[in-house]
Amino acid sequence: MTKVSDPRTVTLDTIDFGPVTIDEPAWCIGHGWQVGQGIGRNDITHNSVRVKASADTFSYGVQSLMRTWMSWAPFVELVPRVVVELDLSAEYEAEEVTHIAGVLRTAAVRLEKVAAEAIRLRGDVL
Template sequence: MSTEPRTVSVNVLVTKSLEIDEPAWCIDPHSSAQFRPDIAHNGPEIAASFETRLGPVDYLRAWISHAPYAALQDEPLPIVAVEVDAEVVTLDPDSLRAFTATTRAHLDALDRLADELDHIRGGGQ
């Protein structure tokens, strides 16, 4: 048995503060970021809200977002994140305009459905 000191390499996680540029529109406290790729800048949310008999329902939440250090970043610039059916989709300006056009068309269809319901409730077939 040797009496000489031995060494071993141990992987340790070292935590230190990282100073990053903060966009003026970002309101995220960044408290959940543990690694550089986790850093995301998020702006204020907007949401449509509708009052029902059971209380308000918020839908189509959206906000500007940018993850400048994300490993699999498709878009190097800020995007808009939209929550649809509990899923978040990220859209560039052209995709967001296409999404809103589709949504407007759907809203028109909902208006026609309301008209049909009025007709049915009014005794029409």
């Protein structure tokens, strides 16, 4: 069960500590995905919105290249971390690779922005 006590506090049922009430950072998207999962206190994780990058290719259509988001398990980690998932493994026409390279440059900027936000938030967490 999840219960929002006020806009910045959430209570989650855990298998090892029972109901645990924690402060929820403003950037957290909520904990609905953790409800009913039999989580322990160390599994409680705040996640931000996922930032994505995809490339439209002639050979395979839209291909996901990257997903990234901030994540923080407050009982395990001192500060938010950045999750990075990279995809793509196929053979492409040379012209498609030029397009994919441009998308990767855009993805790099997005990664840097998420990392910068995580670094900025360290002051709020510590």
